Amino acid sequence: MYSYTDFDRAYVRERVAQFRAQVERRLDGSLSEEEFRPLRLMNGLYLQLHAYMLRVAIPYGTLSSRQMRQLAMIAERWDKGYGHFTTRQNIQFNWPTLRDVPDILEALADVGMHAIQTSGNTVRNVTADHFAGASADEVADPRPYAELLRQWSTDHPEFQFLPRKFKIGVTGAPNDRAVIRSHDIGLELRRDDAGALGFRVYVGGGLGRTPMVAQELAAFIPERDLLPYVEAILSVYNLLGRRDNKYKARLKIAVHEHGIATIRALVDEAFAERRAQFSGDDHDLLENIKAQFARPELARTDCAPYWKARRADPVFRAWADTNLAAHADPDHAIVTISLKPHGATPGDATADQMRVMADLAQRYGHDELRISHEQNVIVPHVHRADLPAVHDALKAAGLATANVGLVSDIIACPGMDYCSLATARSIPVAQQIATRFDALKLEHEIGSLKIKISGCINACGHHHVGHIGILGLDRAGVENYQITLGGDGTEDTVIGKRAGPGFSADEIVPAVERLVLSYLDLRDSPDETFLQAFRRLGEAPFKDALYPEQARGRRDAA
């Protein structure tokens, strides 16, 4: 993992001191809210529905056990004993008071963390594959590049006032787990024919009110040209992005309006200029960063305890089948800890649970934790022999739900329970769907299914790329939920299509149940997933399940 240099440490401390003085001036009346608001947003502090919310960056979703313990301490000391992990691999605290925030930032600085650029029209936290450095299908670890981008973009003077926020996602594997084609810039690490590392570069992706799949800007940019090339894209966007209308200000709109060929020509031109300005220091820096992300020394011990526990304990076996992923080393596994117990708030963890996860990472996982955009926590390098002990500890902490990738592993934004932008609630819908399918005991039979819920059109809950997406809206003063079908957030990103009229808060869970039960009838074998069945059959039979009245009417007329 990356450790802060003296420069990083001094910079973060200085920002905390600045913000402390700004808060004091707000409290004593020297700063108005209009003056203070941009300052607090630069430090990740929002004012939400019921309280302030502090969004803390977890760069590329990577945390040490010490950092996780500090988050637990913050949750307990200054919040209500829990934190909310988000779809951008960050953590949000929902209840800090304004007076306490400088102390919270100081506590974050103590462990090399901050909330800088988690808001505002800047380059936001760079996200990456949560299995980075561990997965069997990886070309190379994407995190050193994400860290390089973090350092380059933090307080970059040219890019502090972009037309709109800017999101970069990086994957090191051909199987995209980082939803890169829904980012302003999506980077896919790959090798050219000569075996050299570089990136396929996508631009102009994004969800929100105008969802768009990113388009390929370059098939291969050598690794050494990453910063000048990304800087060229940013510089083109900075000039071309629309500042007249915030809903049309994202890079995706510029790409759409000008066309990818024009953007490419402009970027190539800017790249030629920018590249000449880079001295090569960035390559030295990258090599230094890479060394800090070397894979830990993995133990060579017998996996027998794992196989024994599998045979003896069906609960362990079910968890292992669902929550483990293939590690590059076959004696190891990647453990996904579900933060989606049936009926709980997706992405929430208590301070005690954070400490349990930190302890497990320290004892069994080379001190590494990851936050996934699917709002779960990952321990990336666990020896198989240790898995039974890990499972026991998770079970005791209420963290052993075996549902990763299943119907109850739902992404949900905070919605109108917390967010001031929301038009409807999302958390209760997620809770009710999970509870209902748990009661039906069909979850494992249904298999792989991604439900994603957003409480407004800004789509923090990624509903457009859910196999089943749910969007909460305000229809004439009543919560109303629209369903989209067939979305996909992988390397074959597809924006789901709206199925038809929305459902009331009472109707949405039964509607999802009809939809999923109809899939069980429609699939040609238990191996055919919901998404595969949808692609084979088209939307008609699924719409019939959602709107049985219409289907009946059509049958009667025929």
Place this chain on the structure above:
Amino acid sequence: MSKPFTPKVVTANALVEGDVIYLTADDRWSRALHEAEVIEDEAHAQLRLLDAERQAHAVVGAYLAEVRPGPNGPEPAHFREAFRARGPSNYPHGKQTELSDV
């Protein structure tokens, strides 16, 4: 013809806690909606909003929220205001616990 004026309350967030607050008839800020001053007159509503906005040292983002009269004082007209008046639905946090302690 313009729409008839519907009853309003002045609401905002407290500067330090961020908590939802309501302006009362005797110029206090209350955490409870039922204590809020119900404003039936549009001109008076604008004046009360100006009164609230002048208190930048204590409150943030004052605005007029629609209410309906109820047996125990004003009640929220829209579900967003109902959530603001009550707190989140996934935990008994915010007003739902704090107010019941009083």
